[in-house]
Amino acid sequence: MLSDDDVLRAVREEIERRGETSAVASPGDAALTWHPLLEGEIVRCVEHRGEERRFHAGPLDLTGRPEYETTIGLHPLPPPRDPARERTWRLVRKGSADHRTCDCGNGQVACGRCKGAGGIPCEPYRPCGACGGVESCLRCDGTGSPAVVAAEREDGDRVQCRECGARRAACPGCHGRGRLRCAVCQGAETRPCPDCAGDGTVEHRRCAGTGTTVEWQEGVITRSPTVTAVRLPEAGVPYLARQQARERGAWTPVHLADDEPAPAHFHQEFGPDLKELFRAHDGEIARRVTVRSTRIARVVVADHPHRLYFVLPVPSGGPHVLVLPSRKRTAQLAAAALGALVLLVFLVHLVG
């Protein structure tokens, strides 16, 4: 871990490296503040338990399933070995399985469309498309009785009438009958019901045609991981300084399992934000904390107030020094840029 002296020495060397005279001779020449950093993740295993009534159409063997007594909330399970692992248990409450014969008896019920008859009404005849039922036979007009038509007329396209027997008198479409027998029912006035294919019965939906049902009380336990990113402090360290620390800094890894408390210095360094991050979630039964910590120094040298020096420990060799413009300097630069823009706008207006 870097000491105050290490930091000030590194800043002094950085100033000399820039070809400037060192202005950090005594501690009063520079203001040094330490900024602890913490990052990583917390993986929590969150458990949910619930019960519901289950129904299954048809036979179902529940004997191989794990059972629980009275209430799922009291069912004992060992804690998870790996909090990142997702798992679900489906259990049957002891003695709750109810295998029944369905009210239908055999899985079949009367067809709703034909009311169990197997057939539905059908038109026995339809009008002849060729003559429309008019002058289907020049002799009898479909009645079979020659008296109906007074005068007999000859027509070359006509055929023999099947009702009265007159030659070359009948419509070729219906042979004198004026209508055609229904091809579906053959004039029987009923056709097979399309819903039951003429059987009069259909599969009972509730039991899926099996004639049996099973009901039971199911208890479900799920364990699923939730991952929370750790990045403290949330503010107060410039992005570039944090990025440099992340990419090249030396960090101390910390692994905590379940109830292991965070190191005491974490609480001093990060206070309420750490407490909030480490707070137990609803249903949390296990956790794994994988974080790393470091601290970087921020130095302001009295002779160079427009600069910020960030000094970070690196895995090997001397500390790394990052130089950033101070917030005051940044504001000055921004103001200068804005001033230039205002002047430009002013000039444009002047010329226009």
Ligand SMILES: [Zn+2]
């Ligand atoms: Zn039917």
Ligand SMILES: [Zn+2]
């Ligand atoms: Zn006829």
Ligand SMILES: [Zn+2]
């Ligand atoms: Zn006809």
Ligand SMILES: [Zn+2]
């Ligand atoms: Zn018909």
Ligand SMILES: [Zn+2]
């Ligand atoms: Zn049934």
